[in-house]
Amino acid sequence: MTTRELDLTTLSPTRLWIPKHVLITRAAADLPHTAEIVRRCELAGVDDIRFLSGNALTGLRGATERETYASAKNTLAVVVAPPSALKPQPIPPSADWRIDLAKGCPAHCQYCYLAGSLQGPPVTRAYANLDDVLDGIRTHAGRGSVTRGTLERGDEGTTFELSCYTDPLGIESVTGSLAAAISRVGAGEFGTDVQLRFTTKFDDVGELVTLDHGRRTRIRFSVNAAEVANRFEGGTARMPARLAALRAVAQAGYRVGLTIAPIMPIPGWREQYGALLDDVAAAVAGIDDLDLTAEIITHRFTPASKEVLLGWYPRTRLEMDEDLRSQKRSKFGGVKYVYPKQTMTEMRGWFTEELERRLPAARLLYWT
Numbered sequence: 001m002t003t004r005e006l007d008l009t010t011l012s013p014t015r016l017w018i019p020k021h022v023l024i025t026r027a028a029a030d031l032p033h034t035a036e037i038v039r040r041c042e043l044a045g046v047d048d049i050r051f052l053s054g055n056a057l058t059g060l061r062g063a064t065e066r067e068t069y070a071s072a073k074n075t076l077a078v079v080v081a082p083p084s085a086l087k088p089q090p091i092p093p094s095a096d097w098r099i100d101l102a103k104g105c106p107a108h109c110q111y112c113y114l115a116g117s118l119q120g121p122p123v124t125r126a127y128a129n130l131d132d133v134l135d136g137i138r139t140h141a142g143r144g145s146v147t148r149g150t151l152e153r154g155d156e157g158t159t160f161e162l163s164c165y166t167d168p169l170g171i172e173s174v175t176g177s178l179a180a181a182i183s184r185v186g187a188g189e190f191g192t193d194v195q196l197r198f199t200t201k202f203d204d205v206g207e208l209v210t211l212d213h214g215r216r217t218r219i220r221f222s223v224n225a226a227e228v229a230n231r232f233e234g235g236t237a238r239m240p241a242r243l244a245a246l247r248a249v250a251q252a253g254y255r256v257g258l259t260i261a262p263i264m265p266i267p268g269w270r271e272q273y274g275a276l277l278d279d280v281a282a283a284v285a286g287i288d289d290l291d292l293t294a295e296i297i298t299h300r301f302t303p304a305s306k307e308v309l310l311g312w313y314p315r316t317r318l319e320m321d322e323d324l325r326s327q328k329r330s331k332f333g334g335v336k337y338v339y340p341k342q343t344m345t346e347m348r349g350w351f352t353e354e355l356e357r358r359l360p361a362a363r364l365l366y367w368t
Helices: 032-043 065-073 130-140 177-186 226-232 239-251 269-283 303-312 341-358
Strands: 021-024 048-051 075-079 089-091 095-098 124-127 158-161 194-200 217-223 255-263 292-298 326-329 335-338 362-367
Touching (some): 021 032, 032 075, 065 075, 130 158, 130 177, 217 239, 239 255, 239 269, 255 341, 341 362
Parallel strands (some): 021 048, 095 158, 194 217, 255 292, 292 362
Antiparallel strands (some): 089 095, 326 335
């Protein structure tokens, strides 16, 4: 099925984030992409759009941690990406390089990957100097060691991950950054041997399926067992909506993927994750030229992320008990708490076998 044959009326998003407050810094005010963000925000009905006299984001804290969190999650800041954010960074095992369209996420995942890595209130910051951000693709095309030149993933070319510090689809309706990046890469502006990739928990793909993407973008949907998704992934599209969006973009010719994460050994995990894989198989059935990958990531946390998450979600039922975990140290001496070796081995063996049996079209890129 071609893009023209898609019924776009069926692609109305089930979950759409519209900020209550939009703050535009002085440095970002006159940039061309800022005008596009303002246009989209006004179209979405945002009433509070403020141009700041300076570049500092102030007045974000409430009387309590919960008030600060709630206000920040309803705020979009339009800022200029600093020089440190413009230099692509290696991002194994996902991609050759990381480039950031934004920093911060509007969702309410109780295991949030960003907790502990972002400074201050969790405001979503969209980068207005989009040309500078995307120029990293130009300077780093043909370089890298994760996919570029490898036997297993060399057909992907040089890969650029867009979703390390945000969910770019979750904010796309009010930024347009993702559509701009996909269109420019699809048109070959940065060469023909590059590929964008991003992960999302949202389903707002109506605009994306109309783009001339040149099959140079892989859209991966973050999926999980129903119990995990329903309990811990607030403010996101539900699993059936994500799978419907997965089918829609695959029908539109995009390369697609699954980010099965974070895996948790909940009671009945084999049955729940088995049902998930069966649902994915049904969602992609009958699609011509399907290019489907899978990345599987187990749940882990750090002391810093646990402290932040308990401040954001004091009543969470998410298991973060150090006594039930094993320590994993980074080369820089940082500590992560992961599942014990026996649990990891058992889950990895099951997922590897069941992914091949239930979803043979999927190519497993890595497990971590």
